[in-house]
Amino acid sequence: xxxxxxxxxxxxxxxxxxxxxxxxxxxPTSLVAGDLDRLRSSLLGLLGTAHPxxxxxxxxxxSDTRGQFRPLLVLLFSHATNGLGxxxxxKQRDALLEDPAAALDSPLxxxxxxxxxxxxxxxxxxxxxxxxxxxxAGLDAPPPAPAPAPAPTAYIPALASPSCLLPTQxxxxxxxxxxxxxxxxxxxxxxxxxxGTSTSAGAGAPFLDGFGNLLPILSGDFxxxxxxxxxxxxxxxxxxxxxxxxxxxxAEGDMLRVHDTDTYLRKTxxxxxxxxxxxxxxxxxxxGCAHDTAxxxxxxxxxxxxxxxxxQLVEDTLRGPARARVTGPVLFAAEEHPELRPLIRRDLAxxxxxxxxxxxxxxxxxxxxxxxxxxxxxxxxxxxxxFLPNSEHKSALDVLAHAAATxxxx
Amino acid sequence: xxxxATFARILAPTRSRHYSSPPPAKSTSDPFSLLAxxxxxxxxxxxSLLDSGHPRLSEITRYYFLHPSKQIRPIIVLLFSRATNGLGxxxxxKLWAAQTHGAGGHADELDWPLxxxxxxxxxxxxxPxxxxxxxxxxxxxxxxxxxxxxxxxxxxxxxxxxxxLYDAEYILPTQxxxxxxxxxxxxxxxxxxxxxxESALRRGQPSAPAAFGNKFSILGGNFVLGxxxxxxxxxxxxxxTDLIASILSNLVEGEILQTKAxxxxxxxxxxxxxxxxxxxxxxxxxxxxxxxxxxxxxxxxxxxxxxxxxxGCKEGDxxxxxxxxxxxxxxxxxQxxxxxxxxxxxxxxxxxxxxxxxxxxxxxxxxLYAWEEHPDMGTLIxxxxxxxxxIEKNDPLKxxxxxxxxxxxxxxxxxxxxxxxxxxxxxxxxxxxxxxxSDAKNALEALADRxxxxxx
Numbered sequence: 083x084x085x086x087x088x089x090x091x092x093x094x095x096x097x098x099x100x101x102x103x104x105x106x107x108x109x110p111t112s113l114v115a116g117d118l119d120r121l122r123s124s125l126l127g128l129l130g131t132a133h134p135x136x137x138x139x140x141x142x143x144x145s146d147t148r149g150q151f152r153p154l155l156v157l158l159f160s161h162a163t164n165g166l167g168x169x170x171x172x173k174q175r176d177a178l179l180e181d182p183a184a185a186l187d188s189p190l191x192x193x194x195x196x197x198x199x200x201x202x203x204x205x206x207x208x209x210x211x212x213x214x215x216x217x218x219a220g221l222d223a224p225p226p227a228p229a230p231a232p233a234p235t236a237y238i239p240a241l242a243s244p245s246c247l248l249p250t251q252x253x254x255x256x257x258x259x260x261x262x263x264x265x266x267x268x269x270x271x272x273x274x275x276x277x278g279t280s281t282s283a284g285a286g287a288p289f290l291d292g293f294g295n296l297l298p299i300l301s302g303d304f305x306x307x308x309x310x311x312x313x314x315x316x317x318x319x320x321x322x323x324x325x326x327x328x329x330x331x332x333a334e335g336d337m338l339r340v341h342d343t344d345t346y347l348r349k350t351x352x353x354x355x356x357x358x359x360x361x362x363x364x365x366x367x368x369x370g371c372a373h374d375t376a377x378x379x380x381x382x383x384x385x386x387x388x389x390x391x392x393x394q395l396v397e398d399t400l401r402g403p404a405r406a407r408v409t410g411p412v413l414f415a416a417e418e419h420p421e422l423r424p425l426i427r428r429d430l431a432x433x434x435x436x437x438x439x440x441x442x443x444x445x446x447x448x449x450x451x452x453x454x455x456x457x458x459x460x461x462x463x464x465x466x467x468x469f470l471p472n473s474e475h476k477s478a479l480d481v482l483a484h485a486a487a488t489x490x491x492x
Numbered sequence: 493x494x495x496x497a498t499f500a501r502i503l504a505p506t507r508s509r510h511y512s513s514p515p516p517a518k519s520t521s522d523p524f525s526l527l528a529x530x531x532x533x534x535x536x537x538x539x540s541l542l543d544s545g546h547p548r549l550s551e552i553t554r555y556y557f558l559h560p561s562k563q564i565r566p567i568i569v570l571l572f573s574r575a576t577n578g579l580g581x582x583x584x585x586k587l588w589a590a591q592t593h594g595a596g597g598h599a600d601e602l603d604w605p606l607x608x609x610x611x612x613x614x615x616x617x618x619x620p621x622x623x624x625x626x627x628x629x630x631x632x633x634x635x636x637x638x639x640x641x642x643x644x645x646x647x648x649x650x651x652x653x654x655x656x657l658y659d660a661e662y663i664l665p666t667q668x669x670x671x672x673x674x675x676x677x678x679x680x681x682x683x684x685x686x687x688x689x690e691s692a693l694r695r696g697q698p699s700a701p702a703a704f705g706n707k708f709s710i711l712g713g714n715f716v717l718g719x720x721x722x723x724x725x726x727x728x729x730x731x732x733t734d735l736i737a738s739i740l741s742n743l744v745e746g747e748i749l750q751t752k753a754x755x756x757x758x759x760x761x762x763x764x765x766x767x768x769x770x771x772x773x774x775x776x777x778x779x780x781x782x783x784x785x786x787x788x789x790x791x792x793x794x795x796x797x798x799x800x801x802x803x804g805c806k807e808g809d810x811x812x813x814x815x816x817x818x819x820x821x822x823x824x825x826x827q828x829x830x831x832x833x834x835x836x837x838x839x840x841x842x843x844x845x846x847x848x849x850x851x852x853x854x855x856x857x858x859x860l861y862a863w864e865e866h867p868d869m870g871t872l873i874x875x876x877x878x879x880x881x882x883i884e885k886n887d888p889l890k891x892x893x894x895x896x897x898x899x900x901x902x903x904x905x906x907x908x909x910x911x912x913x914x915x916x917x918x919x920x921x922x923x924x925x926x927x928x929x930s931d932a933k934n935a936l937e938a939l940a941d942r943x944x945x946x947x948x
Contacts, residue, residue, distance in 0.1 A: 311737055326722040352613075
């Protein structure tokens with residue numbers, strides 16, 4: 083652990099650099115702005131089909147580009163690594179051979195069996211009027227012939243030029259965002275409310291205030307249902323497994339009570355960094371790095387993990403403590419003010435605990451030290467990037483890591 | 493490999509050839525007792541799949557497994573496995589994979605993650621060699637050997653295949669794992685549904701939200717879903733992954749459909765305009781049956797189909813169609829009976845509060861049939877059984893709609909619903925006819941009867 087003076091010095095250096103590079107204060111979205119816009123409108127449309135109220139709610143958040151950190155990371159990382167994986171030629175060929183929209187939507191079994199809304203579902207299959215007769219087998223279109231195996235030659239990794247994005251990676255970015263939003267919705271569920279009424283607003287999604295538990299639960303579940311289907315259709319078992327474990331991680335992380343640095347870092351990993359890290363790794367896999375001994379997947383994971391930490395630590399300094407939310411600033415403040423320890427042990431549950439904690443934090447170096455820790459994670463993320471060949475997307479990822487650790491907005 | 497397969501066929505009891513000799517006399521095969529040892533073993537190992545480093549979380553996720561359900565969903569998976577193993581064109585390959593280390597189908601390997609444990613960080617204390625807890629040390633980047641060895645080389649199987657049942661009792665490790673996955677997905681949905689429905693009881697015990705709170709029940713459901721999905725990916729079959737993953741969507745969209753009001757514009761007109769009221773009722777029936785498929789039948793249908801696919805049945809094999817049709821028809825029959833019991837049975841037998849559907853404002857089969865005979869039922873339905881005049885005067889603590897109950901009781905609604913359920917169950921049995929004779933097939937028929945006859 084760095085000394086307090088060293089950390090303060092580092093923080094000042096970064097702040098100086100921040101002022102010099104004004105664009106670093108915002109997310110570097112320019113290279114993928116079109117994809118981000120399409121992602122946002124597609125997500126709005128999807129929420130709208132679930133429940134009309136949901137799309138109204140989502141519209142309020144529509145203009146907020148700040149909330150797109152995760153998909154941005156996935157999109158940039160795709161561009162920055164496509165071409166490096168040894169199966170890249172196969173992935174590229176698969177993407178070119180099939181109509182992108184159809185490929186992502188085409189089920190492996192008949193649409194009436196999957197019963198997921200699908201553009202080509204025959205009308206008879208949707209009828210539930212009578213008992214279900216045996217359908218003679220063989221009505222399905224035959225499965226597509228596998229692409230001929232490329233001649234076995236040593237593959238020389240080289241960034242795809244011009245850089246490009248696979249339809250599967252675009253879909254993955256959407257999946258990552260949906261997992262995040264589902265978690266935000268489910269975070270709104272509380273024990274005091276009945277299904278029909280609500281007494282409190284949540285910090286993550288105040289727009290759900292007044293709707294009770296039903297809407298957050300169903301909305302989150304709806305998104306997870308679509309995520310589950312979409313993940314399977316990416317056609318990559320490793321990616322499916324990775325993101326499945328994110329669901330388990332998030333649930334465990336939400337339950338974890340923080341009482342020291344160890345539990346704080348674990349909770350931060352489980353709730354935030356895990357999704358970012360595994361999303362980055364999954365996009366490298368989709369780009370053709372699945373069975374490699376080369377390091378690309380690990381680079382992706384290391385970058386995402388560290389940026390995820392930086393992002394959440396800074397968010398914790400901006401939000402401040404709350405009931406059942408003991409975060410970095412509070413833990414560091416407790417090192418200077420041991421009187422905080424009993425409050426931490428009871429998770430800031432008592433009347434007045436939160437106000438007291440805020441007070442101690444403001445009178446300590448808690449925020450500074452948390453931000454310094456965030457910077458050290460961002461530094462590690464940028465070190466991981468060094469393994470990648472240079473490109474404008476790699477530079478954008480560098481800026482992204484920097485922005486995650488230095489931003490002063492939520 | 494070939495010798496082993498032939499040897500096994502010699503050892504297996506003689507089976508009548510498909511399509512030729514008359515079937516042997518049917519023995520009564522009770523599905524529950526036939527599979528009792530397997531079910532107990534599966535439930536026990538399922539608990540270890542849900543273990544975590546967080547004791548409270550483990551407690552919640554395992555809670556519903558401690559008071560076991562009827563386990564009808566895993567039973568369908570296991571029975572269909574036994575009823576079709578050997579028939580699929582790629583059966584030999586599946587059997588080889590189950591018996592060969594490193595081929596991806598062996599029981600020991602189904603827990604092995606596809607990605608290194610120190611990346612997944614999905615710690616399971618019951619599986620310490622396959623999982624790893626989060627470590628806050630920096631993540632280092634260095635070249636590593638492949639995480640899983642490549643599968644061993646295998647002699648190609650013969651190009652012609654003779655569909656013949658393999659063994660009365662053998663179930664592939666992948667099929668057993670599928671049975672667990674199916675039960676986990678069902679349980680995850682229960683953990684959420686009980687919060688949404690504000691149920692106090694489940695199977696005669698306090699529900700999870702009553703015991704642990706709403707928030708933790710939702711999180712517990714998500715955790716079970718995550719573990720089930722990870723296990724699904726490790727089965728190594730993209731088609732099965734696609735099929736089972738889609739179930740979650742079905743469950744949720746069924747739930748959403750259920751919470752939408754049945755569209756009526758008030759009481760139906762008497763017979764002056766015969767066409768119009770019938771259309772409203774028909775629409776309501778379609779919604780109800782679709783909801784029933786999505787929430788109940790889809791899991792059974794797809795679970796059965798996936799079991800058969802894991803046994804090596806490919807596109808063009810009739811067996812997977814039979815499985816799907818059976819599961820779908822059985823699932824709808826199951827839910828119809830459930831809906832009858834909600835009107836017909838007391839809480840003690842049911843294990844959960846009776847009359848729950850009316851209390852939740854839900855319109856089910858009996859209510860729809862009653863509407864056909866009592867047009868005023870339409871108003872009650874559109875008001876979701878809430879409002880003045882609908883309150884049970886005798887019991888102010890538990891407002892039920894006495895009028896709705898009366899309509900149902902003074903009509904042939906329950907009888908007609910029972911007949912409809914019977915029709916679906918009969919269809920389920922009918923599609924089984926093309927399966928070769930086996931104890932498992934008999935058990936599947938018996939299961940359809942049990943579903944209709946149950947009282948809880």
